[in-house]
Amino acid sequence: DAGVIQSPRHEVTEMGQEVTLRCKPISGHDYLFWYRQTMMRGLELLIYFNNNVPIDDSGMPEDRFSAKMPNASFSTLKIQPSEPRDSAVYFCASSLSGGQMNTEAFFGQGTRLTVV
């Protein structure tokens, strides 16, 4: 398997524009996580899905952020409208629970978002 695939790797956009980040998890994995990494706040869990269903979105900072997982092989994180403070590296990760969510997560290489 190619691992968790994120696109794009880099995104530069103007304030107010809509941004969509994409993630393809490892085939067969039943958990998918979205994280945001900044120097100030470290690694923050935004939302996670189990079997395509959002389980906990309490980390989503504002209503401007939304995430979907229409099927087991694809997820999106959308920011609309984007703001400069959204600039960060966004990571997607997936894991295979085997019935318990205590197995390792596999991370994508991240999307570096810059909002100007």
Next chain:
Amino acid sequence: GNSVTQMEGPVTLSEEAFLTINCTYTATGYPSLFWYVQYPGEGLQLLLKATKADDKGSNKGFEATYRKETTSFHLEKGSVQVSDSAVYFCALSDLYDMRFGAGTRLTVKP
């Protein structure tokens, strides 16, 4: 709720020095514990893990022991190399949650 606290960095060591990065956790259940490593420009990779109390995880010369009595999972390496320079994250996972510490940046100088 669950949380992970790890020592703040950055940590700078000379090659062949001994490394300890402290990690403590708070959890309501019986989590698994992990150390992940992040090299520049990359995502996090699993370094080692332990799934129950007194387990020792080890990989690439790094070790960490799951201490339930002190709720700790400190990362150690006897002799660091320049190639170990990276950011290290402590993490926990239980049935409902996966949380990471803030990360500790390690720089090893020749």
